[in-house]
Amino acid sequence: xxxxxxxxxxxxxxxxFLGAVNAGADAVYLGGQQFGxxxxxxxxxxxxxxxxxxxxxxxxxxxYLTVNTLMKEREMATLYGYLQPFYEAGLDGVIVQxxxxxxxxxxxxxxxxxxxxxxxxxxxxxxxxxxxxxxxxRIVPARELSLEEVRKxxxxxxxxxxxxxxxxxxxxxxxxxxxxxxLGGRSGNRGRCAQPCRLPYGIYDGEKRxxxxxxxxxxxxxxxxxxxPALLEAGIDSFKIEGRMKRPEYAAGVTAVYRKYIDRYxxxxxxxxxxxxxxxxxxxxxxxxxxxxxxxxxxxxxxEMITLEKPGYEGCDENLLAKIREKYIxxxxxxSVRMEAQVRVGEPLRMRIKAEGHSPDTARPAVEVTGxxxxxxxxxxxxxxxxxxxLCKTGxxxxxxxxxxxxxxxxxxxxxxxxxxxxxSAVEIFEAAVAESRGYSARQTPExxxxxxxxxxxxxxxxxxxxxxxxxxxxxxxxxxTGKKAVDVTVGTCDQLRAVLKWxxxxxxxxxxxxxxxxxxxxxxxxxxxARRSDAGAMPVFYLALPYILxxxxxxxxxxxxDLLGQAGGFVRGFLVRSLEGLGWVRKVCRERKxxxxxxxxxxxxxxxxxxxxxxxxxxxxxFFEDFSAEITLPYELNAGEAAHLVRAARKQGMGTxxxxxxxxxxxxxxxxxxxxxxxxxxxxxxKRQLVLKDRRGGAFPVEINCDHCYNIIYNCVPYSLHxxxxxxxxxxxxxxxxxxxxxxxxxxxKILEGDFPFTEYTTGHCKRGVE
Numbered sequence: 001x002x003x004x005x006x007x008x009x010x011x012x013x014x015x016x017f018l019g020a021v022n023a024g025a026d027a028v029y030l031g032g033q034q035f036g037x038x039x040x041x042x043x044x045x046x047x048x049x050x051x052x053x054x055x056x057x058x059x060x061x062x063x064y065l066t067v068n069t070l071m072k073e074r075e076m077a078t079l080y081g082y083l084q085p086f087y088e089a090g091l092d093g094v095i096v097q098x099x100x101x102x103x104x105x106x107x108x109x110x111x112x113x114x115x116x117x118x119x120x121x122x123x124x125x126x127x128x129x130x131x132x133x134x135x136x137x138r139i140v141p142a143r144e145l146s147l148e149e150v151r152k153x154x155x156x157x158x159x160x161x162x163x164x165x166x167x168x169x170x171x172x173x174x175x176x177x178x179x180x181x182x183l184g185g186r187s188g189n190r191g192r193c194a195q196p197c198r199l200p201y202g203i204y205d206g207e208k209r210x211x212x213x214x215x216x217x218x219x220x221x222x223x224x225x226x227x228x229p230a231l232l233e234a235g236i237d238s239f240k241i242e243g244r245m246k247r248p249e250y251a252a253g254v255t256a257v258y259r260k261y262i263d264r265y266x267x268x269x270x271x272x273x274x275x276x277x278x279x280x281x282x283x284x285x286x287x288x289x290x291x292x293x294x295x296x297x298x299x300x301x302x303x304e305m306i307t308l309e310k311p312g313y314e315g316c317d318e319n320l321l322a323k324i325r326e327k328y329i330x331x332x333x334x335x336s337v338r339m340e341a342q343v344r345v346g347e348p349l350r351m352r353i354k355a356e357g358h359s360p361d362t363a364r365p366a367v368e369v370t371g372x373x374x375x376x377x378x379x380x381x382x383x384x385x386x387x388x389x390x391l392c393k394t395g396x397x398x399x400x401x402x403x404x405x406x407x408x409x410x411x412x413x414x415x416x417x418x419x420x421x422x423x424x425s426a427v428e429i430f431e432a433a434v435a436e437s438r439g440y441s442a443r444q445t446p447e448x449x450x451x452x453x454x455x456x457x458x459x460x461x462x463x464x465x466x467x468x469x470x471x472x473x474x475x476x477x478x479x480x481x482t483g484k485k486a487v488d489v490t491v492g493t494c495d496q497l498r499a500v501l502k503w504x505x506x507x508x509x510x511x512x513x514x515x516x517x518x519x520x521x522x523x524x525x526x527x528x529x530x531a532r533r534s535d536a537g538a539m540p541v542f543y544l545a546l547p548y549i550l551x552x553x554x555x556x557x558x559x560x561x562x563d564l565l566g567q568a569g570g571f572v573r574g575f576l577v578r579s580l581e582g583l584g585w586v587r588k589v590c591r592e593r594k595x596x597x598x599x600x601x602x603x604x605x606x607x608x609x610x611x612x613x614x615x616x617x618x619x620x621x622x623x624f625f626e627d628f629s630a631e632i633t634l635p636y637e638l639n640a641g642e643a644a645h646l647v648r649a650a651r652k653q654g655m656g657t658x659x660x661x662x663x664x665x666x667x668x669x670x671x672x673x674x675x676x677x678x679x680x681x682x683x684x685x686x687x688k689r690q691l692v693l694k695d696r697r698g699g700a701f702p703v704e705i706n707c708d709h710c711y712n713i714i715y716n717c718v719p720y721s722l723h724x725x726x727x728x729x730x731x732x733x734x735x736x737x738x739x740x741x742x743x744x745x746x747x748x749x750x751k752i753l754e755g756d757f758p759f760t761e762y763t764t765g766h767c768k769r770g771v772e
Contacts, residue, residue, distance in 0.1 A: 004262075007238075007258060009028050010242060010246070010251055016252075020255050023255040026061060028056065031043045031044065031065070031244065032049055035066075035071060050089045054089065054435075064094065065086055066095045067094050070098050071101050079104060084445050087109050088442055088443055091112060094112060095117050096117055099616065100618040103134070115138040117140055118142060123549060123550060123581050124550065124551060126583075126587075128141070129157040139153060139162070143169060154234075163231070163240060164242055165240065166243075168221050168243070170188075171197045171672060172669060176548065176613055176669040180194040181636075181771055182636070182766075185766075190771055199215070199311075200213075204692045205689060205690075210678035212677035218306060220305055222293060223280075223283055224297070226275050228265065230297075243287070253282065261273050285316055286320070303679070332398070334400035335398060336356040336357065337400070339352070339391055339404040339405070340404070344407075344410060345409065348372065349418065350370050354366035367430045369422060369426045372421075376410070378413070387408075387414075390420060391423045393423065486736040488509070488736050489749075490509075490511075490740040496746055498526055501530040506540065508542075509541065510576045516561075517557075542571060545576040545611075549671075550709070572606075573606070576609050612635050616635065619646065633657075634659050634660070639767060640732050642770065647735075659729070661723070661739055662723070662741075664715035664720065671710070673710070690743075695717075722737075725767055
């Protein structure tokens with residue numbers, strides 16, 4: 001039988017769930033009272049989710065629970081109890097962002113499918129394969145991917161792929177946006193985004209305000225209805241509609257339209273899928289942000305994707321909503337059944353339920369249950385009509401009694417509670433039998449959390465098995481022998497590198513890989529000069545900082561980088577990895593080279609340091625990263641107390657920690673390009689141009705135009721620095737302090753390293769206050 005795509009609808013509350021199911025959704029994704037990326041949706045309480053699971057499975061539908069936020073340590077303690085009732089009720093999958101939550105659920109809830117949230121920003125087959133090895137069965141890739149990139153993930157990683165087809169879109173790669181978090185303390189990674197991307201900004205080149213100003217970060221809503229045949233032919237497993245924050249009528253109305261054309265495609269083929277104007281009009285009247293676009297499936301980026309003048313919703317047609325509500329927002333039609341009961345004195349009560357009808361497409365089980373023994377009546381015997389009345393009271397069940405036959409023998413008596421208990425038992429067993437006939441069943445939870453703590457066997461890190469070896473960083477590394485913390489720096493220009501080498505107190509220097517490509521010989525020359533100046537004559541330790549985003553178009557770049565690494569020999573000791581795709585690529589390089597201590601003149605294996613955007617937010621996440629790295633970078637969104645706890649936990653596991661002490665925080669990493677929005681793409685300036693985004697209050701956010709990898713980085717309007725937070729730095733106690741240089745010149749770099757801070761304004765980020 002041909003496998004059909006799953007239509008996955010959003011539900012912000014129980015009404016939306018009913019609307020989506022009645023409108024034709026194959027599955028529904030929803031959030032509970034905790035840990036969902038839509039903290040301000042109505043969301044479901046525990047009882048509503050359990051009932052929704054019962055309803056969904058009875059009618060052959062699935063439910064996926066969103067646990068797609070970064071989770072603080074104190075919250076991890078409540079996760080088991082939160083998930084247990086849903087797991088037992090047969091939850092069909094859980095959507096996850098946090099690496100710690102990913103491992104926790106995999107180890108403690110066996111058989112519960114793990115879906116990787118788009119918040120993990122998976123952009124290629126390498127990252128997808130890595131996650132599949134660790135237990136993921138489905139990937140929701142970054143929305144910025146082309147259809148060809150989606151196909152490649154599905155084919156090469158051999159993992160289910162779920163893609164958005166309709167709804168609102170973020171300007172940043174999901175999971176890589178700190179805008180709301182840093183400016184207002186409301187973290188998108190914690191489900192509390194305040195949507196600063198929907199505010200007005202000016203694009204400036206120096207003092208010149210450029211075209212494209214207005215609302216340049218506000219994307220039009222996605223609508224792919226006219227593009228549906230191409231999506232269906234791409235092998236995508238699940239079509240996802242965005243909108244858990246929207247009304248139930250939206251979920252039902254959008255689902256119904258897409259259901260119509262998906263069914264038409266499978267019934268009549270692509271030629272029959274020409275969209276009727278009234279259906280496009282219907283979608284436009286359901287919460288569309290001014291205009292629509294088809295997303296990134298057939299374009300890299302473009303001004304035409306931006307709603308420059310009207311970032312808000314234009315409202316919706318209340319008459320249309322009323323019609324949708326009347327048609328879809330209701331309990332599903334109940335299954336018609338026949339009941340039979342046998343009441344014989346001296347024998348147990350017997351009750352049988354079987355479904356009406358003979359349709360081969362519908363589950364038609366029959367069940368029989370027994371109850372208490374029927375006793376001889378001392379006074380008034382039980383009548384058949386009274387038995388019928390009790391057994392037909394199906395209440396909030398999913399059954400409707402079409403006929404009920406009662407067989408009485410002898411003058412007997414049964415307590416009312418026994419009749420009620422028999423009915424409840426029979427209905428419950430019958431509903432479960434229907435769900436089971438459709439492939440759904442409840443589960444048993446392990447006796448305790450510890451029972452499943454070691455069920456997952458991590459892939460071997462032996463070079464003999466084709467992977468790589470990690471070396472532990474030196475503990476207690478100190479800068480210049482002064483007793484201070486070790487210092488690492490990240491540089492993006494030769495001027496910065498020259499200044500840092502002259503300063504001379506670094507444990508490691510992370511060189512931006514684009515700079516490494518462009519100025520390899522100059523970098524080597526500067527390093528050799530620095531070695532000759534040093535008393536020990538030692539070469540500085542260099543790592544490469546990989547791009548924030550790696551995609552299919554970067555494959556040629558990665559091949560050239562691999563060649564250059566071979567030429568560089570042991571000059572490059574490791575990588576600062578900023579994405580799962582980067583992690584997958586380094587793993588591939590190490591497998592192919594099979595580098596070991598004994599080979600290549602004692603050249604050590606590459607070390608890997610995950611950057612702050614590969615979020616290690618809790619102790620459980622350490623378990624994910626220890627498979628690849630001996631060190632983590634503390635995320636920006638932890639406060640000092642939370643970071644200190646993670647440092648202690650890492651130390652117990654033999655892992656090092658790095659605290660970013662200075663940077664321009666990357667607020668957004670984006671596929672859309674402000675230079676292109678301003679009409680300047682292709683004019684030859686490329687990376688040489690320094691654009692600035694200005695907000696209503698005059699804040700100026702530097703924009704890095706990375707033409708090599710076709711993405712932008714929007715940095716914070718003021719530097720982030722912990723030079724005045726000595727108490728917090730000491731409390732955290734990280735093994736190394738890292739200084740990330742982006743827009744600074746060489747003189748400013750040295751002043752920052754020496755503690756002579758050159759700027760009047762700065763932020764300490766979340767070091768003191770933390771995020772909600």
